[in-house]
Amino acid sequence: MAEAARLLAQLIAIPSPSGAEGEILAFLEGWLRARGFPVAAFPVPGHPWPNLVVNPQPRPRLLIDVHVDTVPPQGGAGPVGPVERDGMLYGLGSADAKGGLVAVLLAVEALGAGQLADSPITLALTVDEENRGRGAEALARGCRPEMVVAVEPTGLTIGVAEAGTLELALEVRGRAAHGSVVEGGRNAIREALGLLRDLEALPVMRAEHPRIGQGAVTPLFIQGGERALVIPERCLLHLDLRWLPGIPRDRFLQEIAGVLARYPVAWEIVDLSAPFETPEEAPLVQAMARALETVGLPAIQSGMPSWTDAEPFARFGAQAVVFGPGDLSLAHTPAEHIALAEILQAARVFQHLLEAFARP
Template structure:
């Protein structure tokens, strides 16, 4: 694949094939089987890594107990809820459209292209392991199980970062809560306490908290995002309950006890009942850390600019960072397009990503 035309054709055909295989979280089996056959047929050593409480394992290529570099990409996508043709890739104006094209089957296709060019013999002489994980878009059980067992020297999680090196990642506090009011006839406003109004006031107070108003130079401000909200049962009755599901962005540098204390103080003042659905800490990797410098060198060799960034979303890098590995997030594609019907990735970005991954693999 020395010629650009050959590489483009390889990447186009491979990404179209990857998109055509449905792999929402919990249904990664068909894609896993395809990839296992693809790597085995090319002579790469492959192993399945069981994931507790999940129907499918992770897939490891050139598995090592303590690789110097672990490169991970997830197999799953979000469900195809509002996507008109999630598994029928469309090429338009040099871009490939389809569910998972940016997050993260495009990055996976580029990594596979790089491995095709490097070959199994060269990979076998390296200290790199490739991990294709399950469940990233759901509970992250694939990465969590692997991080407990494997202690890599550094981790690269492939995600759509527009070729910026994500050295900081926001944490997540996901909360399900319910606010209780007092019912009354809808016209006798003064006699009731409207739980929906209370919920709106609670959201505003949460958004004004110091930990949320704080700003990180690479990520921006914290955030309080209502994901679901339900209140009221029928017309002409003041609603006496309102249920919310919140996703709260937790910035690196803010202690857990500080942000959790601020949030719980607001919830208590409103008499809310709540449960924490997920709590994942943020992390930040120094710019001088080995994986950052290795990626920077690979970008320069590929003729691309070196730019640092922050990842506002949880990724498979988090559990490895939690267990002490320097971690970065990097890849082709635009995060804002992921999970939308307009999700796509430019073919030229895949070609550039191959060059970066080849350089990285050959230097590791």
């Protein structure tokens, strides 16, 4: 417990927002090399820092992927960290995903450099997950693992399904008029609100997945109007739409485009990432279940409602799951924290998983 707390506190104390991962990468490289692990840099196009890869292989049987970046520090109350209290460690990145990173490092340390070198296992420490996902994208294109575990806070459940995402930037147009002559104008803010309601009413948004829940339309940014008594002629929107597994791409996009066609709006796709679902009988899911049961934990399957590094690997054909300690709802908040006991449980799970794959 003390070792986990000390290592996690060191990682939290190193700021690592996307694009500024250099210091934490240097720390991790030093930590790994001190324990005999050779480390290779894997360049990431368009990003200032590389991924770090331990025991690189063109096609590993198992790849453990954990990102080292965080979101930028947010305003408001709450520590950037680290603060330890009542068996919890508070701080930015504690749950997403530095606590999971500690669990993986402890498991790899227990396995040892020699056994890892003789195994079909690769460890990847990726950059840019919280921004554009370029670290995992580059690695997935250059390395085609058979199976991938992306480390994220799942509360020690096996994330076998992941929602896709459609991120849209929109400019809703209206017609300006004096604020008291509402009949003479067309209010762009009202048009934007109507567009949101119509999107939320779509069948693809009202659909439900047993492990993820319902589709969702999330406004991330809205700006429109001015103080002067003028009907606003412009409203800017940035939306994130949750795309559930099982919904075909063409149907998903056609329903959304149908709504947008009814409004005076210019729009562009900022990001489009497909959902995926790994079957219960897949060897990786079964291996994760055995590792959990070996340490006395239930093998519960779950869904991940957001994009993770698992997506590009699944797109290129890997069996993929998401797994790790921590509560996703606390991530990116001033109250972010993680239980140290849960990190140790995750480390034991990872240790059993690694040992199972390292056996000849």
